[in-house]
Amino acid sequence: MTRRLYRATVFATPRNPFREARALEAFADGALLVNDGQVQACGEFSAIANANPNAEIHDWRGSFLLPGFVDTHVHFPQVRIIGALGEPLLDWLKHSALPEEARMADASYARLIAREFLSALARHGTTTALVFGAHFVPAMEAFFEEAGSSGLRIASGLVLSDRNLLPVLHTSPDAAYEQSQTLISRHHAKGLLTYAVTPRFALSNSDAMLDVCRSIMAETPSLLFQTHLNENQQEVMAVAREFPWASDYLAVYEKFGLVGERSVLAHNVHASNSELQRLAASGATVAHCPVSNASLGSGLFAMTRHVHAGVRIALGTDVGAGTGFDMLKEGLQAYLMQRLCPDGYGLTPAHLLYLATRAGAEALGANAGDFAPGRSADFVRIQAPEGSVLQAVQKNAESPERMLAAIFTLGGAESILSTWVAGRQV
Ligand SMILES: [Zn+2]
Known part of the structure; x- marks a missing residue:
């Protein structure tokens, strides 16, 4: 050549x-x-x-x-709801995100959205992405097929939930196990594709479902793991009610062995010092999504505390709560929000480039960035x-x-x- x-x-x-x-x-x-x-x-x-x-x-x-660019947190089913402004996380999920997620039950619609999504990544210079998938197996088959032919480096997985969403988005732990294993055997480590075990968030998953996630991760150590963490204060309080045994939000995932070097946890806006210390020790990465944090009013990301604790950070657009696929805009927004934080981190252009490229590649174990x-x-x-x-x-x-x-x-x-x-x- x-x-x-x-x-x-x-x-x-x-x-x-x-x-x-x-x-x-x-x-x-x-x-x-x-x-x-x-x-x-x-x-x-x-x-x-x-x-x-x-x-x-x-x-x-x-x-x-x-x-x-490496986008470490982005939802493929949410392309067409970008721009639904004006609500905090749990209301936005109910009124905008989850109804569109339910439409992914139609595999031909899901394939259309997958094409729009992958084309948007490429047009914005994103070469690698860790993608929240859909709740439906046929939609994920369509997504992985389209991702495979896109030429992009994509990690994704079936989104798992068994409570607190729309009933059509729920599945059982047994079905989740079987369906995930089938998708893994068909798509994981094929070309530039990687499978990521993807429980939506603690609030929508029972102990039994998180235990299934642990089993799947244990059987194939090269998988990635992704979910949400400490995004919004109402969400954090609801998680505390659902898991009364957990000392904090992170402890829910820790109990099931889901926090390690191959884990990417989105947001972590409202983190305790103890959680930061444990995240640093685990080697997990926090996907910082500053446009989404601002758009949903989730809060100001404590980057300085993350850095001082030694937590790995990368960047994500969080489409569709984020306002688009542009990782340059995401970097700029990270910079702007740190300027407004009481204890904000002074980000330089080198930090923005690192967050948008190499940091994400390190998080995903990709030989790129x-x-x-x-x-x-x-x-x-x-x-x-x-x-x-x-x-x-x-x-x-x-x-x-x-x-x-x-x-x-x-x-x-x-x-x-x-x-x-x-x-x-x-
Ligand atoms: Zn998200």
């Missing part, structure tokens, strides 16, 4: 900026060398071009190459549209880091020129 050398301004965060001062790598006249779907080198154009005289050069000067040699060549080409404000800023940007901040501030789907996974355009 031909080695391809892409010449552009290149950004990546191969190191964690929450722990290391110089985490950002930026090359104003940079290059990404791709061979057989993998990154072979990343650095200054002249050095890489001289060392690889036979590589096929793609001159993309004026464009920016970033690692593909930066441009270290040997990584999958998952990247996004960004170019300021002609006449755009981003283009105006680009003419004046005095440093690559300043430009990266402008990309997060002004970029969006209209500036995503192309999206690549494993060296192939999707």
